Amino acid sequence: MKISEVPQDQGMMTDDVHEVCYALDKDGRYVLAASSGWEPKNITNDQAWEVIEKQVTKALKDIHAGKQSPLAFHMAKNQMNISLLSKYVRFSRWQVRRHLKPAVFKRLKPDILERYADVFEITVKQLQEYPENIDQRFYRNL
């Protein structure tokens, strides 16, 4: 890759951030060149976020249908599954699975809710809330 070929396709990065990659200068010597992104990377990064969006959408659907507790939304939004979340809150997996049931979640004690809220870095009140619909491209303003 020559310096002139270093892609500058902005997509994932904000204005003040860029990455460096290795490219050849006109004498054929390797130098570090700044790049603000590359289309194939932007496409695949978007794809990864679409997957997360889908999981959040599904969680919201389940919550509205009364199948899951609001915990499911926050779990999906934080890109976690039951096993990862259980490690963060230091509950066992079956406990987390139980807390995902709406009826159980409603009766949870404040100190347990606190532990979840702490992991997601939100308040206990926010933990009990969930939006009606998913924000399109919500990751841009997480």
Next chain:
Amino acid sequence: MKIDFKHRHSAHCESGVSSNLLFHYGIDISEAMAFGIGGGLFFGYLPFIKVNKLPLTTFRCEVGGIFKRLTRKIGVGVYWQKFRSPEKAMDALDHSLEEGIPVGCRTGGYWLPYFPSAFRFHFNMHNLVVFGKEGDKYLISDPVFPEPVVCNRKDLIKARFAKGALAPKGTMYYLTSVPEKVDFSPAIIKGIKEVCRRMLKTPGPIIGVRGIRFLANQVEKWPKKFGKRKTSLYLGQLIRMQEELGTGGGGFRFMYAAFLQEAAGILKENRLLDLSQKMTKAGDRWREFAVVASRNCKNRASDSDSFEAMSDILRDCANREAEVYKELMAVVH
């Protein structure tokens, strides 16, 4: 409290941290050189290890391997520690900082507040250097960012104790002794040998050049085996592994080519310049693969972007790389 630490923007976190830490102690070493001596180049297609339910493909060696091999080869003393308790981990960090020692930390990427939101995934393979503390805020040289950044204590604890696969467990490390003079030549030769051996001679079909060929054969089968949607996800994951996680482009192949070029000067061996160019070509082919694969991800593929064509590019990458490693073996023998 702030240590006078020179932050140098790098392409990859671990090789960047390694070269920056050594530079702090007066060993002038570039990132590419650190990567090459540390034997960072690798290929492995590991379909049985899943990241987000998708198979893992890696273009670099194991986490920590670059730093470990590099410091051993040039005779630098290193102190390593893992922790159970976050409190103790932070105390140990503070203590070292007070003594004026910049400390390398392994962290997860998700909890670092200065990461652009588009990059915030759970991956636990990130390295950074902490070089100061002001009140509750830590000054951090994260090599993949242009400037030093700031992170508060709570977030740093979370990042150091990120959970999941390859959890960092608060790992920190710093240099304890540095030789007065370093002779890079033998270290370079050893580093090259390691990479060649690993890429050509690892038994089994999934590692090294054979691994690339294996992947090529698999890619062709994906559409039939998995259907459109899943294939698209598999390809996406592959490209992210190749390009996204601070690889310097072309799945670290360009960084390695830069290393070979630098090594040519140190060893006074012109054949390495030629091999650097060949490695660059291999990297260019990897980039072509990424372009075609991403078109397939987005359903924008034209007729020439078929899966057979992609596999052919991969086989070409394998052939080109195999040639480079074989010739390298002859040069450093």
